[in-house]
Amino acid sequence: MTTQAYDIIIIGAGCAGMQMMRALLQHPMYNGQRILLLDDGKSIQQKKTWCFWYQPGVHPYQHLISKQWEQLSIGTRSGFQTNAIAPYVYGHIHSTDFFDFHFSLIQQNPQIEYAVEQVLLTKKREDGFYVSTDHQSYFAKQVFSSSWDQKIATEHSRVYLQQQFYGWQIETEKKVFNAAAATLMDFRTAQDQGVSFIYALPFADNNALIEFTSFSDKPFDQQYFETTLTDFIHKKFKTTFKITRREQSVIPMTDYVFQRFTHEGSIAIGTAAGMVKPTTGYAFNRILKDCLQLATQVLTGKEVLGFKKNRFHFYDQLLLQIIQKKPNEARYILETLFERVSFNHILRFLDEDTNLWQEACLFAQLPKISFLQTIPELWKPIPFTNIPVIQS
Numbered sequence: 491m492t493t494q495a496y497d498i499i500i501i502g503a504g505c506a507g508m509q510m511m512r513a514l515l516q517h518p519m520y521n522g523q524r525i526l527l528l529d530d531g532k533s534i535q536q537k538k539t540w541c542f543w544y545q546p547g548v549h550p551y552q553h554l555i556s557k558q559w560e561q562l563s564i565g566t567r568s569g570f571q572t573n574a575i576a577p578y579v580y581g582h583i584h585s586t587d588f589f590d591f592h593f594s595l596i597q598q599n600p601q602i603e604y605a606v607e608q609v610l611l612t613k614k615r616e617d618g619f620y621v622s623t624d625h626q627s628y629f630a631k632q633v634f635s636s637s638w639d640q641k642i643a644t645e646h647s648r649v650y651l652q653q654q655f656y657g658w659q660i661e662t663e664k665k666v667f668n669a670a671a672a673t674l675m676d677f678r679t680a681q682d683q684g685v686s687f688i689y690a691l692p693f694a695d696n697n698a699l700i701e702f703t704s705f706s707d708k709p710f711d712q713q714y715f716e717t718t719l720t721d722f723i724h725k726k727f728k729t730t731f732k733i734t735r736r737e738q739s740v741i742p743m744t745d746y747v748f749q750r751f752t753h754e755g756s757i758a759i760g761t762a763a764g765m766v767k768p769t770t771g772y773a774f775n776r777i778l779k780d781c782l783q784l785a786t787q788v789l790t791g792k793e794v795l796g797f798k799k800n801r802f803h804f805y806d807q808l809l810l811q812i813i814q815k816k817p818n819e820a821r822y823i824l825e826t827l828f829e830r831v832s833f834n835h836i837l838r839f840l841d842e843d844t845n846l847w848q849e850a851c852l853f854a855q856l857p858k859i860s861f862l863q864t865i866p867e868l869w870k871p872i873p874f875t876n877i878p879v880i881q882s
């Protein structure tokens with residue numbers, strides 16, 4: 491079997507692989523390099539929605555945003571509050587639109603190829619990378635990889651929780667939704683299995699995606715999700731409804747330290763590079779920023795450097811510990827945060843765009859005892875755990 495040569499191979503053509511391809515292709519220094527995307531087809535099969543907050547006018551994926559909200563709502567023990575989030579808006583992209591757009595780029599550019607193949611092995615030699623799949627072998631000078639080993643991450647972390655969510659897109663008989671505001675977190679739902687909340691995206695006054703989300707290390711069965719959702723919808727909206735679509739998945743929430751490079755030496759991207767923010771599960775914009783930076787580094791011949799830990803990593807570690815060990819306190823902290831701090835301040839903090847003073851102001855509003863009690867945990871060595879891995 492002959493080895494086909496490319497300039498760049500991207501392993502995994504999901505959210506990160508596609509964004510990486512686009513970032514390279516549209517970079518001013520891109521010079522027609524041949525790019526091969528290899529994917530086993532899993533990400534594209536899973537229909538989903540990506541949401542994120544952004545400043546209108548400056549987002550490279552703005553043309554794919556099918557709905558946006560200028561307000562966000564939060565439900566806590568004190569009630570339900572809705573606030574404007576200017577200068578941000580909260581946008582929504584269908585994965586189908588995302589993939590259609592990237593496949594049209596591939597079609598328009600014959601130097602970019604896409605193959606549905608499972609990568610089995612990547613080996614780095616002096617001249618470059620040799621990549622073997624279940625069909626073929628390939629060579630490239632540069633490899634980006636979305637592939638990561640969940641077992642290694644669970645074994646080398648103090649906290650390995652799962653953000654599990656199950657949702658229905660529903661059409662209701664009555665007009666019950668405020669289509670101007672998305673609900674980020676409504677904690678007024680079952681709390682017996684970890685920190686849990688309802689996430690809701692109203693597309694019209696009688697059409698919304700309602701998701702039950704939970705941060706937990708125990709897998710839930712479908713019956714639990716369905717009962718909890720039905721209960722919430724009946725109590726809050728008091729209407730009959732029909733389900734038009736289902737969405738279910740699991741996102742890792744871990745303090746495992748993802749690295750810039752995979753153990754074979756290729757450049758990790760997306761989840762494999764720790765781009766999923768461990769305390770929220772948001773990744774789309776982090777992936778975007780990372781891919782744009784990587785495209786510049788690789789195409790201008792700059793050295794790609796390993797990650798440095800920053801203070802946000804420390805904050806995430808602290809909160810993850812509290813979520814795992816004291817879920818009730820974690821919920822109290824989150825509720826307090828949204829009750830006392832302006833939404834745009836929180837969003838900027840979650841984007842890791844705040845300065846130390848702004849972070850101090852935010853922490854000053856929170857109950858401090860849980861954080862102080864948790865700090866010593868972070869100095870304990872990372873154990874080899876055997877937390878069961880939940881399959882999505």
Ligand SMILES: Cc1cc2nc3c(=O)[nH]c(=O)nc-3n(C[C@H](O)[C@H](O)[C@H](O)COP(=O)(O)OP(=O)(O)OC[C@H]3O[C@@H](n4cnc5c(N)ncnc54)[C@H](O)[C@@H]3O)c2cc1C
Pocket residue numbers: 501502503504505506507528529530531532533534538539540541542607608609610636637638737738739740741759760761762766771772773774775
């Ligand atoms: C249902 C769902 C909803 C989400 N919603 C949001 C949201 O609203 N906002 C947000 O910011 N984030 C969201 N996220 C988090 C994050 O944006 C996604 O998880 C994102 O898809 C991560 O991108 P990725 O490329 O790393 O992984 P994926 O999109 O999963 O793509 C990786 C691809 O690589 C393939 N692959 C891996 N290894 C190999 C191999 N060896 N050979 C061949 N192919 C391989 C996989 O099968 C997959 O197709 C959501 C995640 C899920 C699961």
